[in-house]
Amino acid sequence: MFEQITRGSRVKSPWLLHYDCSSCNGCDIEVIACLTPVYDIERFGIINVGNPLHADILLVTGAVNHRNRKVLENLYEQMPHPRVVIAIGSCALSGGVFREAYNVVGGVDKVIAVDVYVPGCAAKPEAIIDGVLLGLEKFKKLSNNWRGVGGIFREAETNES
Amino acid sequence: MRAETITPDQLVGACARMKAEGFRFVTMTCTAMDENSFELLYHFDKNLELSTLRLTTSKDSPVHSITAVYFAAFLVENEIQDLFGLRFPGLALDYNRTLYLDEEIRDAPFCKNAAAEKNTAAE
Amino acid sequence: MPVSTIPFGPQHPVLPEPIHLKLTVEDEVIKEVVPALGYVHRGLEKLAGTRDFHQMVQIVERVCGICSMMHAMCYCECVEAMMGIETPPRARYLRLIWSELNRLHSHLLWLGLFADSFGFESLFMQFWKIREKVMDLQEATAGNRVIVSVNVIGGLRRDLSPEQQQTILNILDRVEDEMRLLEKPLLGDYTVMKRTKGKGIVSAARALELGCVGPTLRGSGVAQDMRQLGYEAYGDLAFEPRVEKDGDCYSRLKVRYREVFQSIDLIRQAMEKIPAGEIAAVVKGRPEGEGLARVEQPRGEVFYYVKADGKKYLERIRIRTPTFANVPVLLAMLPGMCLSDVPVIVLSIDPCISCTER
Numbered sequence: 001m002f003e004q005i006t007r008g009s010r011v012k013s014p015w016l017l018h019y020d021c022s023s024c025n026g027c028d029i030e031v032i033a034c035l036t037p038v039y040d041i042e043r044f045g046i047i048n049v050g051n052p053l054h055a056d057i058l059l060v061t062g063a064v065n066h067r068n069r070k071v072l073e074n075l076y077e078q079m080p081h082p083r084v085v086i087a088i089g090s091c092a093l094s095g096g097v098f099r100e101a102y103n104v105v106g107g108v109d110k111v112i113a114v115d116v117y118v119p120g121c122a123a124k125p126e127a128i129i130d131g132v133l134l135g136l137e138k139f140k141k142l143s144n145n146w147r148g149v150g151g152i153f154r155e156a157e158t159n160e161s
Numbered sequence: 162m163r164a165e166t167i168t169p170d171q172l173v174g175a176c177a178r179m180k181a182e183g184f185r186f187v188t189m190t191c192t193a194m195d196e197n198s199f200e201l202l203y204h205f206d207k208n209l210e211l212s213t214l215r216l217t218t219s220k221d222s223p224v225h226s227i228t229a230v231y232f233a234a235f236l237v238e239n240e241i242q243d244l245f246g247l248r249f250p251g252l253a254l255d256y257n258r259t260l261y262l263d264e265e266i267r268d269a270p271f272c273k274n275a276a277a278e279k280n281t282a283a284e
Numbered sequence: 285m286p287v288s289t290i291p292f293g294p295q296h297p298v299l300p301e302p303i304h305l306k307l308t309v310e311d312e313v314i315k316e317v318v319p320a321l322g323y324v325h326r327g328l329e330k331l332a333g334t335r336d337f338h339q340m341v342q343i344v345e346r347v348c349g350i351c352s353m354m355h356a357m358c359y360c361e362c363v364e365a366m367m368g369i370e371t372p373p374r375a376r377y378l379r380l381i382w383s384e385l386n387r388l389h390s391h392l393l394w395l396g397l398f399a400d401s402f403g404f405e406s407l408f409m410q411f412w413k414i415r416e417k418v419m420d421l422q423e424a425t426a427g428n429r430v431i432v433s434v435n436v437i438g439g440l441r442r443d444l445s446p447e448q449q450q451t452i453l454n455i456l457d458r459v460e461d462e463m464r465l466l467e468k469p470l471l472g473d474y475t476v477m478k479r480t481k482g483k484g485i486v487s488a489a490r491a492l493e494l495g496c497v498g499p500t501l502r503g504s505g506v507a508q509d510m511r512q513l514g515y516e517a518y519g520d521l522a523f524e525p526r527v528e529k530d531g532d533c534y535s536r537l538k539v540r541y542r543e544v545f546q547s548i549d550l551i552r553q554a555m556e557k558i559p560a561g562e563i564a565a566v567v568k569g570r571p572e573g574e575g576l577a578r579v580e581q582p583r584g585e586v587f588y589y590v591k592a593d594g595k596k597y598l599e600r601i602r603i604r605t606p607t608f609a610n611v612p613v614l615l616a617m618l619p620g621m622c623l624s625d626v627p628v629i630v631l632s633i634d635p636c637i638s639c640t641e642r
Contacts, residue, residue, distance in 0.1 A: 020301050022324040024638050026349025026430040028300045029393060033419070036396075036412035050296065066263040068302060068323045071294055097346055100334055101327040102270045103262065122349055122430040162574045186495045188604035190589045204576075204587070204604075209513055211576060233495035233612040237604075254318070261325040261641060270330055 007143045010056055013045035014136060017055030019075055022104070023062025026122030027089035031059055034132075039125040046132065052078040057135055059128075060114075063091040063098050064105045076112045082142035084135040087114045088128055090121040097121075164202065164213040169224045172203075175214055176230040179205050186231040187211065191241045193273045199245060203227070220246065228253035236260075244271040285310045292626060294323045299630065300397075301637040305614075309623055317618045319611060325641040332598040337363060337571060340598065341435055347603060348639040349430045350393065351581045353386045355603075356435035361515060362577035362588045363437050367569060372562040375439035376517040377554050381452070382426065382434055383516075383579075384547040384554075388459070389418040390582035391540050391547070394634050395470070398537060401627040402479040407469060414462050417455050424448065439564030449555055456548050463544055471538060480533040484617035484629035487531055494613045497606050498584020499543070500633050503536035505529045510580035521553045533632040540634075570594050581606055583634045605639035 020028050034041045035048055049055055052075045064072060076085070087108040090096035095106045108114050115138050118131035167175055179186075184205035192200045194217070201224060203214040218224050226249035228235045238249045239260040246258075246269030262270075287310050294302035302323035308316040331343050344359045345352040357379050364371060371379075396411035419429045425448055426432040434442045444452075470476060486496070491504040501508055502525060509525035511518045526542045528535035571592040579586050584606030591600040610633040617629050 018300065019295055020324075022326050022638065022641075024346045024349040024352075025301065025636065026346070026352070029350060030430060032300060033412065033416070036416070037409050038413060038416040052295075062324075063326065065324070065326060067261075067325070068294070071302070071323065075295060097343060098326045098328070098331075101331055103325050103327040121346075122428070124429060162576055180493075183492075185492050187585075188587055188602075188609070190600075190602040192591055192600045192602075202589070204589075209508070209510070211578070231493075231495070233493075233609065236608060236611055259322070261322040263322070270327060 011136070011140050011143055013047070014056040014139060015047050015049045015054055016041075016057050016059055016132070017049060017052050017075065017079070018059045018061070019072060021060060021062035021068045021072060021092070021108070022065045022098070023089065023091060024122075027061035027092070027120075030122050030125050031061060031088065031128060034125045034128050039129060041129055041132065044129075044133065044136075052076075053080065055079050056083060056139060057132065058083060058085045059088055059132075060085065060092050060108045061088045063095045064108055064111050065103045066105060069105055069111050072108070072111055082139065082145075084115045084139045084142070085112055086116045086118060086131050086135045088118045088120075088131065089123045090119060093117050093119060162213065164215040166215045169216055169218055169222065172214070172216060173225055173227060173230060176203070176227045179212075179214075180230055183207055184212070186233050189234065189237045189241065191245050191247070191271075193245065193271055196273050197221075199247060201241075218247070223248040223250050225249070226251040226253070243269070245269050246272060287315065290623065296627075299627070299635070301635065303630075303635060303637050305618075305626070305630070307618075307623070307626065312623045314618050314621050314623065314626070317615050319614065321637070321641055323641075324638045328642040329601050329603060332601045334597075336596045337592070337598050338437060340601065341437065342433065344601075344603070345431055345433055345435075347605065347642055348636050350390050350636060351386055351583070351586075351639075352430065353426075353432040353434065354383050354579050354581045354586065356433070357383055357516070358577050358579035358586050358588050359590070359601075360435050360437050361579065362575045362590045363571050365577065366571040366573055366575035366590065366592065367437075367567070369438050369565050369567060371439050371565055373517075373559045374443075374561045375563045375565075377558040378440050378442075378444060378563065379435070380517045380521075380554050381444070381551055381558075382422075382432055384551050385418060385422055385425075385452075386432060387582045388544060388547045389415055389422065391544050392418065394540060394582070394631075395537075395544075398628075398631050399470070399476075401631045402476065404473075404476065407466070410466055414459055414466075417459055421452055421455055424451065436564060438567040439562070441564070443563050449558075453552065453555060456551060460545065460548050463541075467541070470541065476537075477534060479625075479628055480537055480632075481530075483533045483621060483625050484632055485530070485532045486613055486617060490616060491531065491613065494616060495609050496584075496613050497609045498580070498582070498634075499536055499539045500584065500610050500613060502527050503539045504531035510578050510585045513578065515577075515579060517554060517557075518550075520557060521550055523550065533628055536632045570596065571598070583607055583636055583639070584610065603642055605636065605642070607633070607636045607640045610635070611640065 187204040292305040304320040392415035399407035587604035589602040
């Protein structure tokens, strides 16, 4: 029962973690703009948190470089299962205009698995909200397929929706 | 662009003179001329006027750091160490070529003989 | 008292951007700070080898998404000066208008984030609500909320119609009214003063020595603003840099708050004087030689150095951004302060890490 409550409430009110890889700030400020009164993502029960251990959805902006890929992997590892990753902006999708630069590895999907791609340079807040809601759909499906023991979720037989 | 050409030995003295005259340190620019020689520009500002010191150096003859005079130069000198592979002896806060770059990229990317645009270690 | 080391960042709830500070603390007092950068370094300057000098405009816009328009403007000014291109007068006024809109949105963004850094969340929401009006203006006039891509070498690619100019003025009136309402909760509030007054003090002499720029320098009592250089149309307009004396976080807050009204005033002046005519000059040939340009961004002076040898690709482009110049002063501000003041002081220089590392 405890498991069901946890699962239900995580779906009802997912918590966001935002990490800026080498973004130009354009997408970051749009992510923050989503939290403010005009766009107000909190009406979907979504809260921005700073701790990866509390987060359900990871928002990543910007292209990955050699140094922050370690940080990104670390954050992703710390997040509890199931988790959804949303890549925001052209740079997070493919590296964008920076893909030829020497210190850029490429899009987020070169490092971790991405569930939703939100294009745009910079991605508009409407698009970001839309992407988060798409991610939420996936999160719902994943939640139903995960079975947890003692508060720790472990992978079920079919882990893909 | 006006620039006063100096030799590497005169650099620290020239910077100390600039500081005594009340110049604000703006930044440094490094340009690779060919495989081994580099041009360093030191930009200073006083009352909205820019003045520039220019000197030429090579990889084997390190230029002394000016952080003892202008502490603010530590970031840009570290940046040049990273990107051009030059060294600045006497650097106040030396990151030892780790300010920007991790071990994946060890060649100085801005040098003329730098390998391909994209480092192979990236994959 | 034992000394311990506390890492601050790179992923931190207050700062959306990744900067890592290694704080050495004794009890709660900071003894030493070592910044670690590199989480946003992409190697933009090197892209000059793969994009020609026209395409570089789009690259430099993405040095920083917050002051994108001013990066492109500074780069264009630099290349135009090298090629001896005279931009049409209308273009000079339009560039001023867009860059002041950019400054408005950046300052409002900062005011909000700064309020958030000491936990005043409702004020954060208020400022960002006002900011959305400016963002809408940018979208209506330039087609993109964040990356205001209007600059080309030689002038601009977009014009403002008389109706658009009127809309800008109308909306700015409302922005100004709402900003006046927020003066008391921001500057007159006991808690805000308690958190910001006397924190992170830098004297004028020290600020100059450490190479500070922009509001950080003006907050210490040095009246230096690159707009005094009179680039674009700034030379034609009445303009006085905003200066505060104390050199603490509160002064820097006041400088930026007052600059919001200054920007509105500059846009109004420009709208009155704007001449009719062409918006872009014809560009022939390729840049050659060396050029320097400086522009006042919301965070301070940005410096561009371009070296070209008459080829399609530029030989070297060097960008010194304002935060790059303001990081050394952090090392002087933080020691002696409490750990709880770190976010406030770090934000008081308005750090833009993606600018710093490019």
